[in-house]
Amino acid sequence: MSTATATTATGRGPLTDRLLGGHPQRRVLFLLVGLLVLFSAVRVISGEEALTSSSTFSAALLLAVPLALVALGGLFSERAGVVNIGLEGMMILGTWGAGWAGYQWGWVGALIGGAVFGAAGGLVHAVATVTFGVDHVVSGVAINILAGGVVRFLSELVYTDNPAGGGVTQSPPLASRPPSFSLPVLSSGPDLLGDLEGKHWFLLSDLAGLLRGVTNGVGVLTVLVVLLIPAAYLVLWRTAFGLRLRSCGENPAAADSLGVPVYRLKYTAVVISGALAGLGGVFLVFIATIYREGQTGGRGFIGLAALIFGNWRPGGLAAGAALFGFSDALQLRSRTAVVALLLLVAVLLAGVAVWQATRRKLTQAVLAGAFAAAALVGYLTIDELPEGIVSFTPHLTTLLVLSLASQRLRMPKADGLVYRRGEH
Amino acid sequence: MTVLRRIGLALLAPVLAIVVALAISGLVIGLIGENPLTAVQVMFDFGDTPAQQTQAIVVILNRAVPLFLAGLAVSVAFRMGLFNIGVEGQYRLATILAAAAGAAVALPGPLRILLVIVVAMAVGALWAGIVALLKVTRGVSEVISSIMLNFIALGTASFLLTGPLRGSEPGASIVTTADLPESAWLPGLNGVFSVLGLAQPRAELYGFLLVAVLVGVFVSVLIKRTRFGFDLRASGMSPSAATASGIDARGMVIKTMLISGAIAGLIGLPDLLGDQHNYGTEFTSGLGFLGIAVALLGRNSPLGIALGALLFGFLDRAAIPLQFADIPASVVTIIQGTIVLSVVVANQIARRLTRRQAERGNAVAPPTTGDGGTGGGQGPGGGPPPDDGPGSGTGPGISTATGDAGRTDARGRAEA
Numbered sequence: 001m002s003t004a005t006a007t008t009a010t011g012r013g014p015l016t017d018r019l020l021g022g023h024p025q026r027r028v029l030f031l032l033v034g035l036l037v038l039f040s041a042v043r044v045i046s047g048e049e050a051l052t053s054s055s056t057f058s059a060a061l062l063l064a065v066p067l068a069l070v071a072l073g074g075l076f077s078e079r080a081g082v083v084n085i086g087l088e089g090m091m092i093l094g095t096w097g098a099g100w101a102g103y104q105w106g107w108v109g110a111l112i113g114g115a116v117f118g119a120a121g122g123l124v125h126a127v128a129t130v131t132f133g134v135d136h137v138v139s140g141v142a143i144n145i146l147a148g149g150v151v152r153f154l155s156e157l158v159y160t161d162n163p164a165g166g167g168v169t170q171s172p173p174l175a176s177r178p179p180s181f182s183l184p185v186l187s188s189g190p191d192l193l194g195d196l197e198g199k200h201w202f203l204l205s206d207l208a209g210l211l212r213g214v215t216n217g218v219g220v221l222t223v224l225v226v227l228l229i230p231a232a233y234l235v236l237w238r239t240a241f242g243l244r245l246r247s248c249g250e251n252p253a254a255a256d257s258l259g260v261p262v263y264r265l266k267y268t269a270v271v272i273s274g275a276l277a278g279l280g281g282v283f284l285v286f287i288a289t290i291y292r293e294g295q296t297g298g299r300g301f302i303g304l305a306a307l308i309f310g311n312w313r314p315g316g317l318a319a320g321a322a323l324f325g326f327s328d329a330l331q332l333r334s335r336t337a338v339v340a341l342l343l344l345v346a347v348l349l350a351g352v353a354v355w356q357a358t359r360r361k362l363t364q365a366v367l368a369g370a371f372a373a374a375a376l377v378g379y380l381t382i383d384e385l386p387e388g389i390v391s392f393t394p395h396l397t398t399l400l401v402l403s404l405a406s407q408r409l410r411m412p413k414a415d416g417l418v419y420r421r422g423e424h
Numbered sequence: 425m426t427v428l429r430r431i432g433l434a435l436l437a438p439v440l441a442i443v444v445a446l447a448i449s450g451l452v453i454g455l456i457g458e459n460p461l462t463a464v465q466v467m468f469d470f471g472d473t474p475a476q477q478t479q480a481i482v483v484i485l486n487r488a489v490p491l492f493l494a495g496l497a498v499s500v501a502f503r504m505g506l507f508n509i510g511v512e513g514q515y516r517l518a519t520i521l522a523a524a525a526g527a528a529v530a531l532p533g534p535l536r537i538l539l540v541i542v543v544a545m546a547v548g549a550l551w552a553g554i555v556a557l558l559k560v561t562r563g564v565s566e567v568i569s570s571i572m573l574n575f576i577a578l579g580t581a582s583f584l585l586t587g588p589l590r591g592s593e594p595g596a597s598i599v600t601t602a603d604l605p606e607s608a609w610l611p612g613l614n615g616v617f618s619v620l621g622l623a624q625p626r627a628e629l630y631g632f633l634l635v636a637v638l639v640g641v642f643v644s645v646l647i648k649r650t651r652f653g654f655d656l657r658a659s660g661m662s663p664s665a666a667t668a669s670g671i672d673a674r675g676m677v678i679k680t681m682l683i684s685g686a687i688a689g690l691i692g693l694p695d696l697l698g699d700q701h702n703y704g705t706e707f708t709s710g711l712g713f714l715g716i717a718v719a720l721l722g723r724n725s726p727l728g729i730a731l732g733a734l735l736f737g738f739l740d741r742a743a744i745p746l747q748f749a750d751i752p753a754s755v756v757t758i759i760q761g762t763i764v765l766s767v768v769v770a771n772q773i774a775r776r777l778t779r780r781q782a783e784r785g786n787a788v789a790p791p792t793t794g795d796g797g798t799g800g801g802q803g804p805g806g807g808p809p810p811d812d813g814p815g816s817g818t819g820p821g822i823s824t825a826t827g828d829a830g831r832t833d834a835r836g837r838a839e840a
Contacts, residue, residue, distance in 0.1 A: 157752065301571045402558075
């Protein structure tokens, strides 16, 4: 999709090598520690406790889960070579399915209902793109339009004059909520982490906030979703099924010649993709305990962006989902804390400027420096952002992150290409 | 014979699609226990008195004008294989800023209208330009970035509306910008009805209809008869071949998105100048997304888009009467969605039929050339590009080429 003008790999400077070289695991570790220190410093400087409070982190986890599910859905579909812009529509279908099944049969019903509705959307996409060879983006856009109409229609049909409640734009509340738990001693009972967080110490309290946020009152299903990410890795990269599926996304003609059932695998992948996106919708319904029209708010697209940001890999997409979930949570928790994000952006961009300068890329360095200065000025002059502006924090973050990271990414080779047997 | 066959093949896809969509929608209506035929009857029932009938026509046309512009905006980018999904944000932001500028700056009437149009086009182009810039410099997929910019534009618009550009009384249930003065209202075209000897409808037919027609002709000429249009279509059909022939791919992305965004900026103006006279919380939304559907329906040709816009206008008008007949209004959205989906599928089938025929050695020229992308490169009657031939892709002459030839041609056509 993107005609990235690939930068030629120039030699890394010593600083770059120290930070980005070596084993990937070391790199990730460096990155995480660096981010934590940065956040901690920004929190201390700005005095915005919401930036790293456990409530923000638990909200972030809650909001990252639907994104991660959508991104996982996108992973299956795009690894099989089908671009899936229709994830948003499938997510919308999932929310409706969850609301409808959930008010009758509780949370288990909601899970199944959402997955089935999402999978149905995936099936439509598969029929259009695989069987009929329609352009993938076109089909996805059509599904997004169609999904909005279908759920409104179904709501009008099922919920008007329904004794259980609900209306044209919403379902009756769920019959039961999914179970949740807290880690004993650390996050509940004595709540050691909570105490530590309350001290507001540099670094330690932030770490405590993070840990408490992801261990206190966590839904059982949330844990399952987190486990789905390594599971997806194992399925796609460590099984024969996964290898065949990925071969459809890299070189379908070659796969076909080796006897891989390309069409069938693409169908399977896109239907799985729809089911996962639908499950993403289910989690949104769990958060609100009710289906509401427009509940997805473009999260299907953000999930897709998380997938792209994550370079079409499970670990990367999890990082993307966490990032966007966090900015979403921050935006919902505190409008003043979003301003503190500007300081963070300023620091990060200043770092980029220095890094580019060491690589003797002066234009990029100056550009990054200018943006860093602008962000700093913004932080110093703005007290509180108005609601309209704050509402798009996750989207702006997505855009910024993508524009910084897009060039290093590599999508599956045959992603988005229509494959017709015998025509290649 | 060959001409007949060509026309048949070109019409096959849309007709097939509409038949399939109607069948599916009929099935849906049947499933909820209503009579599909009643629905059809309601849709075609324009009222009893002549005034009601012309009123229905005005409602359809007034809805079709912005849809047509939205379809055009999307199609210009589509032609190059770019997906401008950000039309929604582009027109919303453009409309609110244009409305505010028009109300704030003191100018005599016609100049004020011109200012509104220019501001709207500039804002739309700038907003789309961000997408293009991110694509060519940072390699960000335009699909994702334009979607994200939609949310940013809508958030910004709602901030502007409730904050600095608020013109309505505090506490009013509908927040709007300040009203345009009456001199800046674009007069309607209801005179046409008296000339034709028809009854006067209640509503005014938008004067912006004429502007939309002009834009349509301009786009048609730009795409089919200019050097720029040739480069654009070449880039859409085969980016690598276009680059090899010397077309500046990055420049084309930027120019195309600027044009697409400028047209997108116009989408809100029919309603703004002809009816609402301010931008408010109740301003028509969703036109950008419908524009994608209309562009797909019209297979990217301005004439096809006009027909698609009329069809969607017709369906939208039916929403309220359908509700009176106890049929959910969302049936309309379902019909629209299925039409789009079946149109893209039918296009694909028609293309395959054409190709099979060509492979059999028939002398029939394929009406649609496969670009692998946007569902049928040229519209019906497209034919081979009437440009100055293959060696034309080099260098600096692009802007001059789009200039003279294109403009004079546009005028000639408009008069004809």
